[in-house]
Amino acid sequence: MKCFIDKVITHKDVTTDIKVLIPDAGLRRRMSSLIKNAVSTAVECLGGVDKIADLDAIITATGWGFLTDSERFLRNMIVNKEELLNPTPFIQSTFNTVGGQISLLKNNHCYNMTYVHRSHSFEDALLDAMMRIADSESKNVLVGAFDEATPSQQRIMERMGLFRHHNNGEGTVFAHLKSEKSENTIAELIKIEFLSESLTQKECLLKYVYSESSVLLWNKYKNYGLFPTATAFTFTDAVNLVKEGVKEVVVYNEYFGAKPTVIIVQNLL
């Protein structure tokens, strides 16, 4: 199993005006800020809203989902004693909202999936994309990951002692994957593996890094803060290293009590 990576961007790489990225004013107005952020990153990654029509799989990943909307609905429910509630935050708290909104922008009826498994939600989405490409079910896949930090989430995790050695974090990453190499292809995703045991940095080097031209990014999610889809940012780093000329990058991620994962990205032969 392998596939080609045409583009990977984070929310920080979005430069196009949101009105161009999400032209439907009605849809745009109803989106919460995380949904807007994720959908605009997705459209920027594809290079325009019309490109959504060409996708044959939209796969998203989020560890926590829409915390702001969940909290807003929960707060209203408690304060208003379960009466006269606005349904919008409830609707937008559904984990698959971003995937649904992307398909809605261009009425795309294709495969639509959402993974919500802590620190490897993004890797689950990559695995799904690779399996669909290997099965010839998909040729043109959008994979995205997003999580948001909120004051309540910050406070709760602080009380749990989780920020003693880490900072909080948030963000959005989208990747455009293809079955065939194109003129836009920048790297190749050659492996995604879920391990049953943890590996130290040394063990990881021995097992996965065979040559001096390979680089290991071991638990670098920390650079982005402690949030479930920080692994997607390390994937972005790996692809960017390959773009800069590194032959192969091995990414190892493990935190939040989920299984460790290994992603291997290579340059084009």
Added chain:
Amino acid sequence: MKIVVTGLGLVSALGIGIEENIALIREEKTGIKTLPKILKTSNKLPVGELCVSNEDLHSVANINSKKHFSRTALLGILAVREAILDANLDMTKRVGLVSSTSVGGMDLSEHFFEKFIENDTSGRLRDVRMHDCAASTEAIARYCNINGYTTTISTACSSAANAIIQGAKLLKHNIVDAVIVGGSDALSAFTLNGFNSLMILDEKLCRPFDAGRSGLNLGEGAGYLVLQREKDVDTYYCQLAGWANRNDAHHQTTSSTDGDGAYLAMKEALNKAKLSPAQVNYINAHGTGTGNNDAAESAAFIRLFGKKLPPFSSTKAFTGHTLAAAGGIEAVFSVLAIKNGYLYPNLGFTTPIEDYGLKPITKFKDGVEVDCVLSNSFGFGGNCSSIVFIR
């Protein structure tokens, strides 16, 4: 490669385990109660609630109540254990778990939040520890000795059908030797109020596909299947022959008038199974009881099957709509339809919807020749998934 079903596990408002569930279905008795007993809410609405407290669920599952598991995790552990025992699964192999949920640990988080919004140093942290969706999945894996690839899917009400689809792919790609697939969702005030704010809950017992239907009843439960490769096993219930996941791409919470997503999902699932619509013997419909879903699903049925619609029913009038568990619970019913020739009645139905004239099954039947079953699961976000089981 043939993927087969080798084990089943089920918890719903009808009871714990397949036997309790089928016993009530035979008697055509619903599991939906007129008022919530366990769930703390001021809403006076019918719910498909399992009338066993969280504390008692811990003891039924033989888990120390100090563990303070979410209800979603407890329901899931009970159903997954039944499925593993039923399949007589060798847990030393690479056994995976693909579980789905839409509420996760919300039944506990909402208690935490009541205190937390008054003072951010209050609220017991143990009530929010299982908030994320993966927490229930990880608890199920740990308490059922599952060591292989484990993940969680959340695509609203189509979630468990998508977990089944993903499990089949994991077997095909040799990532697991066996995989437990399905979903678990507990009732929570969050979801009850959410659906109530959308004004799609029926104040009476739900009546899927009836002209006078006026909404759904929420339910809770868990339904799981064990999937394996046919070449690795001696006996099995049936084959998982086809599946499809398509998007309706119409609206965030309502279905298109012509049921585009439903039609595409059913058509592609049958194509994948290399079957024609005429070969389907029973359809376990999504059939929530809302005006919109049942009309869209009826339109999609007529588009695909024409005048030759096979016997169909929604079992949600027995269990309530169990959200991310629904596709798992209904897959268990679908597999038992093939194994034992069951056809399930669509409780509450009296009058067909005028525009479509479709009449679901109204009496429980046993020993019918059922070789092919189609099961539908549709959800918010336009997610539409269909799966096909064959003898």
